[in-house]
Amino acid sequence: MSPLSSNARLGGCWDPCQEPFLHGSPRHAQSWPSPRWRKQQRSPGEFFFPIRTRDRRWRRVRAMRIVGLTGGIASGKTTVSNLFKSHGVPVVDADLVARDVVRKGTGGWKKVVAAFGDDILLENGEIDRACLGQIVFSDATKRQLLNRLLAPYISFGIFWEVVKLWIRGSKVIILDVPLLFEAKMDQWTAPIIVVWVDPETQVTRLMARDDISQEQAKNKIHAQTALDWKKTKAHMVIDNSDVSECSAGQDMNIRTNL
Numbered sequence: 001m002s003p004l005s006s007n008a009r010l011g012g013c014w015d016p017c018q019e020p021f022l023h024g025s026p027r028h029a030q031s032w033p034s035p036r037w038r039k040q041q042r043s044p045g046e047f048f049f050p051i052r053t054r055d056r057r058w059r060r061v062r063a064m065r066i067v068g069l070t071g072g073i074a075s076g077k078t079t080v081s082n083l084f085k086s087h088g089v090p091v092v093d094a095d096l097v098a099r100d101v102v103r104k105g106t107g108g109w110k111k112v113v114a115a116f117g118d119d120i121l122l123e124n125g126e127i128d129r130a131c132l133g134q135i136v137f138s139d140a141t142k143r144q145l146l147n148r149l150l151a152p153y154i155s156f157g158i159f160w161e162v163v164k165l166w167i168r169g170s171k172v173i174i175l176d177v178p179l180l181f182e183a184k185m186d187q188w189t190a191p192i193i194v195v196w197v198d199p200e201t202q203v204t205r206l207m208a209r210d211d212i213s214q215e216q217a218k219n220k221i222h223a224q225t226a227l228d229w230k231k232t233k234a235h236m237v238i239d240n241s242d243v244s245e246c247s248a249g250q251d252m253n254i255r256t257n258l
């Protein structure tokens with residue numbers, strides 16, 4: 001039986017810090033790099049650097065667990081990550097990083113403007129996200145181009161956020177990345193939590209949230225790998241279909257299953 005099966009419910013009792021994922025940090029490593037450290041370094045979802053002490057011996061290695069949180073567009077990742085935040089678990093939000101890397105004047109902004117032209121700019125020079133979204137969500141080639149241009153900036157931005165949390169001493173963090181599998185970031189995270197909703201609910205919530213037509217909503221959904229496939233790759237699935245937003249936020253009555 002998987003150790004995750006103990007996490008039958010998220011409802012207030014699942015504490016990632018209590019999970020057996022943070023197994024044995026090699027605090028007492030005497031040699032560098034110790035076989036144990038090297039073995040653990042390859043373990044997905046664990047991130048650690050050695051810390052050098054004054055006597056120049058590698059004494060302490062601090063491990064941090066990186067939990068992957070993903071799902072489909074509007075499946076409820078942000079809603080779930082807010083639950084983690086409210087429990088004091090830090091969250092790295094890839095959407096926020098992706099916004100940062102295309103701020104006016106940044107390297108990402110220059111690449112996007114060079115590729116898509118000035119027409120996607122607002123009067124203040126910032127990227128018109130709705131306009132760019134319309135272009136890339138209805139054209140797979142342009143979407144791939146945008147992904148290719150921004151991937152290095154987003155990856156670095158995420159990495160930097162992770163390093164900052166590690167420096168602050170976080171033991172467990174959540175990496176909220178909508179394209180976790182597509183960007184192959186799943187290899188760095190464990191366990192992987194997929195927030196799932198049934199297709200009808202997903203379309204309805206997306207239409208309501210973004211104030212878009214059914215066709216536009218379906219375009220956005222089809223721009224991503226099928227949610228049902230992601231579900232098969234998850235260590236844990238949160239079914240966010242039939243819970244009211246209110247209870248999701250306040251009672252945390254979210255069903256989880258493996």
Ligand SMILES: CC(C)(COP(=O)(O)OP(=O)(O)OC[C@H]1O[C@@H](n2cnc3c(N)ncnc32)[C@H](O)[C@@H]1O)[C@@H](O)C(=O)NCCC(=O)NCCS
Nearest residue numbers: 072073094095098129130132133136147150178179223224
């Ligand atoms: C296309 C853009 C301008 C639309 O901006 P907008 O503010 O309308 O949407 P936002 O950024 O909040 O994204 C909303 C959701 O769309 C989905 N999404 C975003 N980009 C993509 C993409 N390239 N492919 C598939 N789905 C995507 C994600 O589920 C995301 O959570 C923007 O999403 C973007 O720059 N995307 C490329 C960067 C990227 O890959 N972001 C995802 C982070 S992993």
Ligand SMILES: Nc1ncnc2c1ncn2[C@@H]1O[C@H](COP(=O)(O)OP(=O)(O)OP(=O)(O)O)[C@@H](O)[C@H]1O
Nearest residue numbers: 072073074075076077078079205209243244245248
């Ligand atoms: N359990 C729920 N019940 C009702 N509505 C919900 C529930 N969970 C989320 N929603 C609503 O669905 C919409 C999408 O949720 P959310 O923004 O959390 O999704 P997301 O996966 O983070 O989306 P994106 O991929 O675009 O970042 C929001 O309007 C949110 O308020």
